[in-house]
Amino acid sequence: MKTLIAYFTIKGRAEEALKFYQHCFGGEILFIQRFSETSYEVSESYKTKISHAEFKAENIHFYISDGFEKEAVNFGNGIGMTINFDIEEEHQAVFEKLKVEGEVTFELFQTTIDSSLVCVIDKFGIHWYLNYKKNQTS
The missing domain is CATH 3.30.720.100 (Signal recognition particle alu RNA binding heterodimer, srp9/1)
Structure with a gap:
């Protein structure tokens, strides 16, 4: 594994x-x-x-x-972290916290695969994709 x-x-x-x-x-x-x-x-x-x-x-x-002292850190949009939620209220609560001093790059919307997705770049420059999938089967 x-x-x-x-x-x-x-x-x-x-x-x-x-x-x-x-x-x-x-x-x-x-x-x-x-x-x-x-x-x-x-x-x-x-x-x-x-x-x-x-x-x-x-x-x-x-x-x-914090990285090495003399090494520069460059952020970009090539990588993002996705978190899948199974509870809608938790999805919304985490979004509300992450967006403080951050930037919402796209507001909550319904996808074509029966989920709600929102993207935020937090105040540290990390891209977060927060997904709540409705009617999950597992």
Whole structure:
């Protein structure tokens, strides 16, 4: 079995992002390692930044980092995270939280496959596609 886990680099704001995602999704921060705990050469002010952290809430699982001190981070629209919901109210509640200080790229609409879809770029530049599929069979 293989598992794909997203890895977010949120330059200088990883800790803030972790708290934000915990607020949005619930769940827990499983691990945090700061640059001061690694062998990477960083400035004194960067030692408190996160070199690696792990977050998990139900089936939402990702890693996050502030990234290397001298490395630029560029965001684009080529990758997005999709979350499928089976409860409509939860779908709406997560959307309301993620859109704070973010940008809704398309409002909630009904797709041709009997689902409701909305897309938001959160305040950290992550693209989220939130899908609620009606009449699920599983």
